[in-house]
Amino acid sequence: MRGLLPCLLGALVGITVAVPAGARTANIPAGHAASVDPRIGSGGDGHTFPGATVPFGMIQLSPDTAMPDVKHAYKWAAGYQYADTSIMGFSHTHFSGSGHSDLGDVLVMPIAGDVKLEPGDPGKPGSGYRSRFSHDSEVVQAGYYAVTLSDYGVRAELTAGRRIGWHRYTFPAGKPAHVLLDLRPSIYDYAGKVAWASLRVHEDGTVTGCRTTRGWAPGRELCFAMRFSQSMTSRELLNREADIAYKGFKGPGNQAEDSDAQNGRALVGVFDFGKLKRPLEVKVAISPVNEANAIANLDQDGSGWDFDARRAEAKAAWDRALAVIDIDAPTTTRTLFYTALYHAMLSPTLSMDVNGDYRGPDHAVHRAKDFEFYSTWSLWDVYRAQQPLMVLLNPGRSTDFIRSLIAAQQASPFGILPVWAYQGLETWCMIGYHAVPVIADAYIKGVRGFDADAAMRAMVASATYAPYGDLADYMKLGYVPIDKEPEGASKTLEYAYDDWSLAQMAKAMGKHDVAATFVKRATNWRNAWDPQTGFMRARLSDGKFREPFNPEAAGYGSDYTEGNAWQYSWYVPQDVAGLIRAMGGDAKFIAKLDALFDAKVDASHFKNVEDITGLIGWYAHGNEPSHHIAYLYDYAGAPWKTQERLKQIMDTQYAARPDGMAGNDDLGQMSAWYVFSALGFYPVTPASDEYAIGRPFVAKAAIHLGNARTFTVSASPLDDAHPYVGAVTLNGKPLERTYLHHTEILAGGELHFSMQAEPNRDWGKSDVTRPAAMSRYGQ
């Protein structure tokens, strides 16, 4: 696969700077944003969106090629698939790289000429308002997206502020210009997903509305406010529902089709502008609270009409955010690296209006005092590397993230921290209580500015809330019985790690009773370990392992979550040393790791299980349970094997093309893995202060820390002929161990890797130089 890359990449990089004739280009100063290619992941299983957004922004304004019903939606989790040939519109909210999905709110489509009211069939051009497009016409940059809608000859450009999506539409001369607003479609759509919607045109031409959807977070209300840079000449607000009772009651004088306001489940607005002499700009602010807040967001964050200035601001926001790391690398690697860093800064997202209002998991409106409320928490994914990366690069922002988690817990009807939340609401998706390691990791690494006692209360409440994922039995039996709760093996393992992370923070806070309780719970991984088969397995309530057992079996209701025994049996990040002993020592552990990576697995093995992709043997880089595994060789004294596996993964799982991601980016977790691994270290055990050392994939990287120090990683010679680490120095002194303390990074300095052609089998071999040192509590 690799051989194809250079030519493909050349083409890609060319496109990101080539602006088709007719499109305006702002004079944007250079910066790392120019190295970002948001198309990466927008094809295949990446599920990222190519549209415009700013770091952690509330708005993700992006083209949607399809919003199929729930049974066919997996592929279109971000609304856009690179292989598609038509665009149905531009909506304002998207997840970046999720498996399950939602959003696609406030879909806007510019139309020149006759207006069709249904999106139409992608297979039948002209059957609806959707338009064909060519990738040749696309400009896809950090904070900017442009495309020519060829059915209409409309040039569409998008950029974004924190709470505002900005559109600029250049209509062909002589044709009547319209903007269609469709409040019906949703990502992961199905008939009836819209529970209720309203739409209104104010006297000053501002369009506002709200809709409540019964999607992933049921009963989610999203409101918006939209303004146009030129006056509309007429408009029509329609409810496209089939004839229903009460439909007639809606506007002054009971007008059946009203031009000022509409209610219903299938609202469409058509705004007419006649023949335009200059491009039409449109700005749309959203609010999770109400229309008045959406208007306030529009007023405060979005005065005037200067699309080019807004575009320059969005790029500048990315340049500032990405300036946290300077790398020395060839263009392809730069593209991969900065695109990964970009993707790692798309969650959580701002979910708060300019007045501080946010919606909590109780669906009520709360007001943030002295912090910003963020949501979009794919915690099962991001606690592993994406949130630790933010702790390293963005500790100030982490403070707000953690305050947001605590605020969400305080507004939770169940008194527990978020599991998979967005726009403040909970979905209960995936397993574990991984907000706990996010908070503990930040605390252990020195992030402050939040109420640690309140955090600890929230963490303990989450760890002991019996109805959640059968924590009741877990607390009683020391494991999650599979006859009571599906995926009991995975849950037992992940709870045990979460327990350990809680204990670390409790210990650091001097709460030794709490620490003792949870350190004890952290050993529960042993209850899943079956020495007979050599795999982690699920037990029944009576203590016996569930039979029959097949280490290759996966799927919902199995012993494991999105995985099988091969993949999950490595999940003891809090006590890898203990796991090695359980598995029979270093040699057997290494042999089993090799067996994992080198297994011959039919690519169709997981065809009925979403999310398990990016296979190398049984190792599935496309899904999170595998993410720490390549680093585990370090723990068995064989870091050169970690180095080998990392190269294998880097070479096969990331490519600078739309389908270049091996699996869902999962709100930046796949990308954060890339960033850490490219830098040469990885947080195998968040909530410890240690990183396992791999090997760099960039010749030089300068990390500009929040404390104004710089930590530099360098490697030489860095090429395919020298894939192994010969020696490492930290600030010029030899580093014998294969792990790094967070404090060592914070101190600034230089970590240098001398690379060589052959493995150094001695470095990091002895017990005391291995990263397992950090978790000796388990011995």
Place this chain on the structure above:
Amino acid sequence: MRGLLPCLLGALVGITVAVPAGARTANIPAGHAASVDPRIGSGGDGHTFPGATVPFGMIQLSPDTAMPDVKHAYKWAAGYQYADTSIMGFSHTHFSGSGHSDLGDVLVMPIAGDVKLEPGDPGKPGSGYRSRFSHDSEVVQAGYYAVTLSDYGVRAELTAGRRIGWHRYTFPAGKPAHVLLDLRPSIYDYAGKVAWASLRVHEDGTVTGCRTTRGWAPGRELCFAMRFSQSMTSRELLNREADIAYKGFKGPGNQAEDSDAQNGRALVGVFDFGKLKRPLEVKVAISPVNEANAIANLDQDGSGWDFDARRAEAKAAWDRALAVIDIDAPTTTRTLFYTALYHAMLSPTLSMDVNGDYRGPDHAVHRAKDFEFYSTWSLWDVYRAQQPLMVLLNPGRSTDFIRSLIAAQQASPFGILPVWAYQGLETWCMIGYHAVPVIADAYIKGVRGFDADAAMRAMVASATYAPYGDLADYMKLGYVPIDKEPEGASKTLEYAYDDWSLAQMAKAMGKHDVAATFVKRATNWRNAWDPQTGFMRARLSDGKFREPFNPEAAGYGSDYTEGNAWQYSWYVPQDVAGLIRAMGGDAKFIAKLDALFDAKVDASHFKNVEDITGLIGWYAHGNEPSHHIAYLYDYAGAPWKTQERLKQIMDTQYAARPDGMAGNDDLGQMSAWYVFSALGFYPVTPASDEYAIGRPFVAKAAIHLGNARTFTVSASPLDDAHPYVGAVTLNGKPLERTYLHHTEILAGGELHFSMQAEPNRDWGKSDVTRPAAMSRYGQ
């Protein structure tokens, strides 16, 4: 029909004080509340509810016998029909006497023994959770309702506070007690009316929830909070929707049927209490805003558990409210009078939480400062007599009513005053802009405490909002053209009166320009007058009357609103003198009035037009366009004929039995007509300071005014043998005119009627003694 009354009434009055064995009775001091029989109007076309409420209260907690779909719902507009034999539950919101309807929120049903989850078929006992009942077991009083649910042997008692419904359920010994909460049914229900609902049990056992319905006011959200006096032993929260995508995502750990929280469109909660030793009390507060406010309403207005005390408070509230008039009358008349006064105090209703939050017609939440926000505005009905009655009896409350109207206008997306609003939201039902005469009437009669300039701005905005009911053409042509807008004749007539009322207030405020504009518009009634046929008719845009013309025709889309030419041709309350001249003078006018009342009309004539009931000839007392007509003889110098017609109406249209109302009470308008007419005068032209004098139907009535004065009306001899007014004195001096100034009432004193067997054809005959004097502007 009259002959039957005495025996029927004896039975009725007996029931209101007879308490079945087993029901507890509080020791409630006597007062006028004891004379109220809320069953009146709960059968036939009255559409009142028998349940518990307090004056202008937010809660109307009442039994529901059926909530049929929208096509069959007219009869059950209040949820209860006296002829029914089973009760499906007790819900917390009801309109009193509406034609169209909605509400029936938060339906609660006590169940002993096995629980069924569907209400079942009224025709098949035992087919669902509904229970049979007997009227013998009912106790129906102002502020209190009790019934025995015979299928369960449960004694159910209800009382109400301003924002809280109180239930007390006495379960049979030895049977498991349950309370079922059904968030599916609605009055005027149909599949899909519930757009979204949520339900949650808090740790302290408080149950909260919200639902959004797409009913008469589309997108109406109502939340509630409910507590029980004893702890539940278990509970189940269900979503009874057919299998749908996402249904599984709802509670911690993705439990399919969760016991802590539910979302969906078909929610049912079952709360179990085991075998109870003492009665279970339940309290439910509602909020139009959110659950937190509902809890606050529950906390602030409803501490502790003392049903009897709450019942005594509700009765005391009614005693206080009804003490405004003391009458001297036989029992049957007392019952009719105080029940009418009670019914006249059920709208508008409080629509504001304890913290001042209310929802406006923009669906947004606003906060009231220094006033209470009221909604439930059936303005086409209540501007005629119910609101003028409140101005007379309750001027302090009128101040809040008017501030509420102004606040609603200020929050209106269209900038206009309410038309038919409830819970802050607009339905656009019926015609005219009759909030204007409500405000003008109050202002002319001295009500203050509101911003008159803001009121005037709101009134002018409403009178000139072109899209409303074709005001555009009305302002251009001087009439509403029937080819543009249905019911053009009625709209022209009602706009012209509203115009006049606006002018009166403008004049009083010294805004002579405004007054001049609207006095001119007020003459537009002449554009509906067809001298050829002698009827009010609708014109086409070209100025011609629409043909063919049939003065008997009625129905939607006809020239008239809920009426025909016979009924609408009298609608010039602002210039009856002008109308008399148009009709050819006193004699012809009187002859035409006689023809109206004496016409032979087949009872089935209006069978396809709802609301036209209570026929005397073409006169339809059951609907509002007729309400002023009997008083019009006064204006032609024949008050003795007014006296005759009033007796005819009183004798046939009001009876102290469940089906004793001739038509929908229409939020107290029918009842207010009764109260005024029983007192001997009526506000034919609200926004003037004059009342047309009829004749009293009580021997003595003392009106205790807000200014601490008392105005007494007396009549002697008062019996069937002396139906005519011989002479009238005001404070002992002869009153020659047949109208009374509001200031004369406010001054206190006594209005005495000497009744006689034969008409006095001289009293009130001369021009200057007629009430038309007040509208000479039109000459």
